[in-house]
Each structure stands twice: as C-alpha cells, then as structure tokens.
Amino acid sequence: MPPLRTARNRKPPPEGFDDIEDTLLEFANKMKDAENASHEGKKKHEMVWPVFQITHQRSRYIYDLYYEKEAISRQLYDWLLKNGYADANLIAKWKKQGYEKLCCLRCIQTKETNFNSTCICRVPKDQLKEDQGQYQGQSATDEPEYDTSGAMGNMAFQVLGEGLFTYFAVDWECKTAEQGWGN
Amino acid sequence: MEQPERKKLKPTYQPAPGLPPLPAGWTEHTAPTGHKYYYNAATQQSTYTRPAAPLPSHSPSPAPAPYSAPGYGAEYQHQAYQGGFGGNGQQYPYAAPAGAQGFQGNHFQSWNEGQRKPFHRPRPEDRPKHKKVIPNCAPWVLIYTKLGRRFVHNTETQESYWKFPEDVMKAVIEFDRLKLDQKLGKQGGEGTGANNVPVKQNDRRRRSASLQREDEEALAAELAAAEQEHEVRPAATTAVGGKATSEAPGGEDEGSSSEYEEIEVTDDEEEENDAHRERQAGESGSAAPEGPVEFNEEDIAYQLAQMEESYGLDPGEYGGGEEYEEGAEGLPLTEEDSAALFKDMLDDFHINPYTPWEKLIEDGYIIEDDRYTVLTTMKARRECYDVWSRERIADLKAARAKMEKQDPRIPYLAFLAEKVTPKLYWPEFKRKFKKEPELRDTKLPDKDKEKLYREHVARMKLPQSQLRSDLAALMKSLPIHVLNKDVNVEQLPKEMLVDVRYISLEAKVRDPLIRAYLDTLPPKPEGGETAEEAAEKEKKNKDREKREAAMRERERRVEEEKRKRERDQRIGMAQMRERERELEQAMRVGRGGLRAQLEGDNDAPSDANGAANGSA
Numbered sequence: 001m002p003p004l005r006t007a008r009n010r011k012p013p014p015e016g017f018d019d020i021e022d023t024l025l026e027f028a029n030k031m032k033d034a035e036n037a038s039h040e041g042k043k044k045h046e047m048v049w050p051v052f053q054i055t056h057q058r059s060r061y062i063y064d065l066y067y068e069k070e071a072i073s074r075q076l077y078d079w080l081l082k083n084g085y086a087d088a089n090l091i092a093k094w095k096k097q098g099y100e101k102l103c104c105l106r107c108i109q110t111k112e113t114n115f116n117s118t119c120i121c122r123v124p125k126d127q128l129k130e131d132q133g134q135y136q137g138q139s140a141t142d143e144p145e146y147d148t149s150g151a152m153g154n155m156a157f158q159v160l161g162e163g164l165f166t167y168f169a170v171d172w173e174c175k176t177a178e179q180g181w182g183n
Numbered sequence: 184m185e186q187p188e189r190k191k192l193k194p195t196y197q198p199a200p201g202l203p204p205l206p207a208g209w210t211e212h213t214a215p216t217g218h219k220y221y222y223n224a225a226t227q228q229s230t231y232t233r234p235a236a237p238l239p240s241h242s243p244s245p246a247p248a249p250y251s252a253p254g255y256g257a258e259y260q261h262q263a264y265q266g267g268f269g270g271n272g273q274q275y276p277y278a279a280p281a282g283a284q285g286f287q288g289n290h291f292q293s294w295n296e297g298q299r300k301p302f303h304r305p306r307p308e309d310r311p312k313h314k315k316v317i318p319n320c321a322p323w324v325l326i327y328t329k330l331g332r333r334f335v336h337n338t339e340t341q342e343s344y345w346k347f348p349e350d351v352m353k354a355v356i357e358f359d360r361l362k363l364d365q366k367l368g369k370q371g372g373e374g375t376g377a378n379n380v381p382v383k384q385n386d387r388r389r390r391s392a393s394l395q396r397e398d399e400e401a402l403a404a405e406l407a408a409a410e411q412e413h414e415v416r417p418a419a420t421t422a423v424g425g426k427a428t429s430e431a432p433g434g435e436d437e438g439s440s441s442e443y444e445e446i447e448v449t450d451d452e453e454e455e456n457d458a459h460r461e462r463q464a465g466e467s468g469s470a471a472p473e474g475p476v477e478f479n480e481e482d483i484a485y486q487l488a489q490m491e492e493s494y495g496l497d498p499g500e501y502g503g504g505e506e507y508e509e510g511a512e513g514l515p516l517t518e519e520d521s522a523a524l525f526k527d528m529l530d531d532f533h534i535n536p537y538t539p540w541e542k543l544i545e546d547g548y549i550i551e552d553d554r555y556t557v558l559t560t561m562k563a564r565r566e567c568y569d570v571w572s573r574e575r576i577a578d579l580k581a582a583r584a585k586m587e588k589q590d591p592r593i594p595y596l597a598f599l600a601e602k603v604t605p606k607l608y609w610p611e612f613k614r615k616f617k618k619e620p621e622l623r624d625t626k627l628p629d630k631d632k633e634k635l636y637r638e639h640v641a642r643m644k645l646p647q648s649q650l651r652s653d654l655a656a657l658m659k660s661l662p663i664h665v666l667n668k669d670v671n672v673e674q675l676p677k678e679m680l681v682d683v684r685y686i687s688l689e690a691k692v693r694d695p696l697i698r699a700y701l702d703t704l705p706p707k708p709e710g711g712e713t714a715e716e717a718a719e720k721e722k723k724n725k726d727r728e729k730r731e732a733a734m735r736e737r738e739r740r741v742e743e744e745k746r747k748r749e750r751d752q753r754i755g756m757a758q759m760r761e762r763e764r765e766l767e768q769a770m771r772v773g774r775g776g777l778r779a780q781l782e783g784d785n786d787a788p789s790d791a792n793g794a795a796n797g798s799a
Contacts, residue, residue: 012625019537019579026542061539068569071537071576 014075020065024085027058052104055087062086063094209234318361320354521557525564526571528554536575540568591627592635592681598622599636600686605643609633635683642687651696653684658700668706672698 034050107119222229322339598621
C-alpha cells in the first residue's frame, strides 16, 4: 500500500505559494459555488458556463503571473499545473499565434460541431453580420445575451463596468455552429 | 368669485407659429399632465379645445378646468389651501399665493424686462401652510407659506397682501411679540399651548413691567420704520385695489412682458420683521409672471450643470467627455504624471500586487478614489496596474531575498522545550498537538520533527552535569564573531537556537550559565565585520560628531548671548537706580522751597567735604 498523502505529511508547496494562496482560494470558492448553483430555469449548457469561466480566469491568472509578470518561480508554476490550478492545455494554446485570447478548448474543437466548424466566438466581430452572435428573439436594446448553447461564450460578456469586460475581454461573440453559421 | 389679481398675471407664452393666433383674451397653458388648455381670463373659462379666431362668447368647453388661476402651480396652491383650512369654499385671492410662488428661486432669479435668463432653475412652489388668527384684528389672518413667508389675508374682503396694512401691521407686531414671549415663557416651563391666543394673552399679562417697557420701545421703533414705508404702501393698495379697473379683459395677451417685474425676496429679508420688507407696489399681483411653467431643454441643461457642480465634477469627467475640449478638467496631466498618480493610489490602498485586476475592480475601493479617474480608459488603467504589480512584485522579491529566512526549527524547538514530557511517544505527542502551528508547519518535514523530538526526549534523561557540559561545549564551538560579549541572552545567534543541546537545560538554569560565559568572552572583533559595514559605521560616527560639534557651538552662542543680555540688564538697572536717586533728590523740596534745596545742595557737598575732612 502506498503511503497516504494527507495535508500534513505532504511536501510543502514551492516558495511563493503563500502570496497567491488567497486568490486561488477565492477562485476555488467561486468554483464550488458555480458547481453547486441551482439549475432552475437554466438551459442545459448554461450550467457549465461559469465553470468554464472560472477555469479560464484562474488559468489566465497563473499564466500572467508566470509569463507576463514573472512573479512566480518555475517550480511553483509547474507545481500549480500539476496540482490542477491551471489548465496546461489551454495555456499551451495561448502561446500560439491567433489563440492568445482563447476562451476554452471547446471553442476550437471542430469535431464536436455539425459542420466541423469552430465556435462563433472565433469569428472576428467585424466579419459578423448584423444579427449574428445575438440571441434570437432578443431585441438590440436589451441586455446582450448570447446564445452559446454548446459553448460558453457568454462568459466573455460579463460586463463589469462601462467598457470593461472580464479579465480576458474576448472580443468575439459566441454562438453555436449548430445554428448554421458555418454556411 | 372675485379675483382681481389675475389681471396681473400675464402669460409669456407665445402661440406656436403654425397655429392660428388665439383670440384676444385667451391664453394657452400647459396642464400638469402635459395637455394644453386655453383660458379666458375675462370670462374665466377654460377649455382644452383651441378657441377659433372669432372670439366665441361662450366656449363649448368639454372639460372646464376649474382653475381659478392660470398655471397649474396656482391650482395646486388653491387646493392645498382649501384642504388645509377646512375647505370652506372660501377662496383666497390669487395674489398672495401667486406672489409666494414668485418668490421662490429668490436668490438668483431676476426677470429683467421679461427676458428669461438663459438658465433658470425650476423653482419649488410656495403655498400656504398654516394660518394664524391675528388677535384684535378681526377679519385679518396671518398666513404662513411653505417657504416660511407670510402674508395677511382679509377673510371678509378676500384681500391678501404681502405688505401689511398699517393697522394690521401693528396687530401683527403685537402678535409676534406675544409669540416671542410665549416662547420665552415656555422655556421657563410655564406655557404648553404653543399657538393658542388665550395662553399668549395670559403670558402677556404675566409679563414684567420692564419687559413691557422694552416692548413698547421696540414697538415704537417698528412703527417709526413703518411710517417710513408709508409712502410706498398706498401704491400697493392701489395696485391691489385697482386691479379690476387697471386691466381690460382684452389686454392680457397683448400685455408686453416688460410689465412683469420680479421682486427679489431673499430669505434674509424674511428673517427680519416682515414689516420692514421692501416690497414694490403691485408685487403681489405680478409675481407669477412665468405663466405656465415650461420645462425646456435649457432647463435640463441648467439642471445638469447644477448637478455637475454639486458633484464637484469638472465637465469632461463624467460620461460624454469627448464633447469637451481637452483641458476642461483643469491643468493637463502628462501621461507619466497620471500613471504615477494611479500608482500612488495603488500604493496608498496597500493593494496586494498578486491580486488579479478584475478582483480589484469588483472590490471597488479604488474606484471611489479621485486618482482613479486620472487615467481615462479602462485599458490604460489595466496596463498601469500591470506595470505597477510587476514592479511591486520585483521589489518584494528583492526584499525577501535580502531578508534572511527564519529557520523553521527555531519555533519548533522552542515549542518542544515548552511542551515535551518524557511520558509521550512521538506519535502520541504528534496527535496531541496536531493543531499547533509549530506541528502543522510544512516547512519542517515530519521526519525532522520526529528526530528532534526523540533526541530531545532522550536528552531529558541525562544528568544535569552532562547537560551543562554539553551546553558549554556548544558555546565553545561557536566562533567569536557569532558569540561574544556584545551578544544579549535574549538575542542569541541562530546557531545556538537550533541546537537541541540549547533547549535541554531549563531556562532558569541555562540563562545564568550563558550570561556568565558571555562575560568571559572578548567583545566583537572589529575585523570580523565587512568593509562596507565599517564604512557605514564610520560615517555614522562622523555624522554624530558633526552634530555634536554643531550642538556645542550653538550652546556656546546661546551662553554668550545670555551673558551679554545679563550685562545689559545690569547696566540698565544701575542707570535706572541712578536716575531714581536723582529724582528722589529733586523731589525733596522742603518748606524752604527751592532756595533751601539749593542751599542744601550747596551744604551737602560741604558736608561731604567736611566729612571727608573729618575722616582725613
């Protein structure tokens, strides 16, 4: 039987974890809330939007700390990835040109769509037609709500203030390829 | 119902150019609901349908609005008034309420020659609030308005005046005095009924004679002041009284707006006795010149400007800032300045640089700060924050690298020294104290903890002499620059604290031992310290010497000054004494007069000479 790894006998996290521990704890709490949120009155896929959103934000936070601000050590970064604080595959995509602001891996997963196309959030805004990307039946004056059944593009549009989008500020709108945008 | 004052009210409204002009006598107004209605002051008819150019003698009004006055404000006033006073159907002349309405925006409104100021604030309406019966002045009542003004109203003739007629004024002055007395009496704890006239009269009877005299003097003064106004007043009465004749029914709509005069009544004036108000003749009637209150774009713009001022914003700080040219916010800030300001703000709030940006925004403390707005776009703020956090993190890292790390064994061993008993095995001990931070600390691996524990417990069984010799060996093993005479027992070096031999002895045995040993040691060797430390020390010493020299110099100067002053004082004293002596001598004029003194003067030297001779 392998030795049990409990909180007490585990190896301590690398140096610098104390600095970001609080923020990570907040993300964990948010995630817990999102997982336990009620599904009442929500669409089937709407439940997972906040989960994807928080995953994105947390990954982005760690990515920024390591690559942009150089605030954490390589050891800590690896340890965080190993312990599931960030999505290594998503971060791997961000390093590629054209995918710098990718919201989730599912949006570029063409095999899951009917017409083998990406999510509508991958389409630059100026190439979208007038009503595309907007939830149907929603008037233009209403609060923007985007139909992202199958994806979680909505998370990009949590408007926090005037002109302020969420952390990653994806400029694209998300809509399922199933709605026929691919043609 | 007689409403002579209405003649004074002229609408400034001009009919829309597209529509045919209204027949003479008809005026257009806007109801509170926004509907237009038309009113004929002569026939006192109102109608929603626009009267045709040939004057209808009787307008077929579908909804004859029972407005007793043009302007919905007046309507409200009327209703409120009636409701407040029992609704006995008695209608007060329009003059007073309308006048009250006219006095509202008092400080800044001025209607000059009917010209509207570019901006005017929509003023709150004044309306009658409560009335007081003026004692000994039967038909007249004193009416207080919502805004604290007052006017008198005659319930019989239905007349109202802002400016009190003379006889009424006397009564009002008396009434005021009564009220004042009552208030004073109330403070003394006697009066309970605040506004009851009988109580007032009782109070009045109780007044002391001296108070009465004072009152009479005051009354006389007031009357004298009233006399001065006497010239003005008849004009007022004629204006009020001659309303019926002064305006023909057809004259209203043609009346030029230059007739309207706004009389400014400030609140300060209200504080004074009302009898001293400077009121122009006819003010009461002409005080509602705006007719239907219109709320147009100018007003909105004005209100916005007002709001802006009250929020203390510069134009350009709030939404729509693009419309303002740059520099509307005052001195232009350079980019570096604004970034530096923003960073200062972040520093001041003690923001953790590891915080993600959107968390910061969600928390929103910084949004309240003025410096938040020096950067105008969210993107700029975000970039500035990124730069700042990068810098701060780098600083933190550097500081941490400099700071020596505390050995996790030190608190653990201190904890062991306090808690260990030889009765417990390691697992038991661990279980017992698993909640303690020293045991939870992950920096010290469990293995090390166990090892230290076992060693310590094993050493507890050794004899004291052995432990002492071990401690001595430990101290001897430490080099002189670590352990020397300058070291305090409370601040022992790390090398000693992490050794299990140090904690094996009890503190009260151990500390004297260590102290004794430290005393035998030489002081800290100079060579041990590095060159820069030495330089720093030298510099410090030099500074200190310089300071001390300066201090000495200053003391010396002060001392000198003091001495000089003392000497001056002594000299001055001596001179003064001399002068005093001379004066005294001069004053000693005896019966013999000046001559005797002069002789005495002559004698004195001779005496002195004689004395000198005698002594010689």
